[in-house]
Amino acid sequence: MKEEHKELPAPARSRYKLFKIMTISLFFIILFFSIGAVGVETTSSSSFCKTCHEMKPEYYTWKVSTHNEVDCANCHIGSGVKNYAKAKANGLVQLYEKTTNTYTAPIQMPKEIPNSACEKCHNMDTRQVTPSGDLIIPHDKHLNKDIKCVQCHSGVAHGKVSERNVTFKSDYDKWDTTLGKSMMKNIKFRSPKMEDCIECHEARDVSTECKTCHTSTMLPKSHKQTSFKTENHGKLAEKDVRKCNSCHQFMSEEEIKDLQDLPASQQFLSTGTVQHKSVTAQEYAKENTFCKKCHTTRPKSHGKGFITIHGQIANQNKEKCLTCHDYQKTGFNKTSNVTCNSCHPPSHEGKNFREGHPIDLSGVKKPSDRCYTCHYKPKCTSCHKQ
Secondary structure (H helix, E strand, C coil): CCCCCCCCCCCHHHHHHHHHHHHHHHHHHHHHHHHHHHHHHHHCCHHHHCCCHHHHHHHHHHHCCCCCCCCHHHHHCCCCHHHHHHHHHHHHHHHHHHHHCCCCCCCCCCCCCCHHHHCCCCCCCCCCCCCCCCECCCHHHHHHCCCCHHHHHCCCCCCCCCCCCCCCHHHHHHCCHHHHHHHHCCHHHCCCCHHHHHHHHHHCCCCCCHHHHECCCCCCHHHHCCCHHHHHHHHHHHHCHHHHHHHHHHHCCCCCCCCCCCCHHHHHHHHCCCCCCCCCHHHHHHHCHHHHHHHCCCCHHHCCCHHHHHHHHHHHCHHHHCCCCCCCCCHHHCCCCCCHHHHCCCCCCCCCHHHHCCCCCCCCCCCCCCHHHCCCHHHHHCCCCC
8 A cells, every 4th residue: 555645844944044035035126126216216307417517508507497497307308108218228328428428519409309398387278478578479379380399499498508509528617507597698598589480480471560479569769759760760770780680670671691790609710709790870771671661762852953952962961871872883782773973973084994985985085965865964064175
């Protein structure tokens, strides 16, 4: 008869050893995930960004921006586990590039921040806030036309420091809160520029009239004076024509090219200096089509008999005449129909002017009636007597 074999419980010492191994394993598993969770949370914090040397410009400009209560990850990491994991994996690549000093500077965003990141805080359908002043900016209409938030607000958090060429490797140690405030002080790098609005409206065939975006006429106090148009505006333009251009460039049907400067950084890298183009008020008035509408219209003072006294008036203030006219049809005044040399040609005494004359002057000794179809007879006869 076969003996019955019964399974006996493991010795107490073996059970204790197995329990010990399982406890230690569980402890390390918990410790591993805890450290990992803390690490992930730490590397996702905004303060962690400043520990990276090359991120100081971005960190300190964000720190003093209106978005300083919004963590970097909220904007720069998309929602969902997939985007989160992708960002962490990309962090390893960035760590390698930093260690090997192979990263690209200045740092550029690989892709634009999506509207969804902004809409975590801002509801475009119920947004009641609008910029200060008299601006009209219907955010919901822009959103419906597929206008991305960053097309207008790309500088709100960092003041466009990358585009401004102020994030060189050699300057990282200089960055602190004070420098961050300095870089974010200028509103033109934080807020949309009128040029951007105008360009977008023109591209989409939307009106660029002032009333499209402004509730008032935006007329400065100086422009409300009764004497402004007839007496004062030219004097103000002579003092600072660039100030005039800040508004009137958008009223011109043609681009104002002669006041456009190369970016300061490009000038400095090319020549070692930074200079602004110098354009007089008279030259500007001849290029801006808004100004031309008045400056090419014959004034009331230029009525009957004016031609006989205009020389005396011109001798009193030639600059005033040159606001509309010019000595000859060159430079800024190529489109003018009336120039000084239309009637007052330069002296040709002692010059072989006959070679370049459009009509053959062989054998011609004195002016004839044919000459006066182009030339001004009183001027010519002052020297050439019949």
